[in-house]
Amino acid sequence: MFYRDGFFWGMHLIWWAIWFVALGWIFFAPSGTSDAEINEDDPVTTLKIRFAKGEISKEEYEQSRNLLRSDK
Known part of the structure; x- marks a missing residue:
């Protein structure tokens, strides 16, 4: 037909x-995961985000960053 x-x-x-x-x-x-989500586990990136949000001062940021970089 x-x-x-x-x-x-x-x-x-x-x-x-x-x-x-x-x-x-x-x-x-x-997939559902992106590079930005994977990089958030990096402590320096987390530190930068906290500094940008105003959660920590400039002195705290620099002290913590230097401490993290000296461990590597």
């Missing part, structure tokens, strides 16, 4: 395309 006028074949191709896009999205989408 639908095979001769091409309607069925067109819908069939559309469904295959939808499945390929969905599977590609699942397997090739970037």
Whole structure:
């Protein structure tokens, strides 16, 4: 019935395309972690963020930074 006028074949191709896009999205989408989240574990980065927020003074920042750098 639908095979001769091409309607069925067109819908069939559309469904295959939808499945390929969905599977590609699942397997090739970037993961949830970013470089910014990974670098937040760095103590110097955390120290910089605290200083930028005003949680610590300039003297505390420099003292802590020097202490962290001397351990390496």
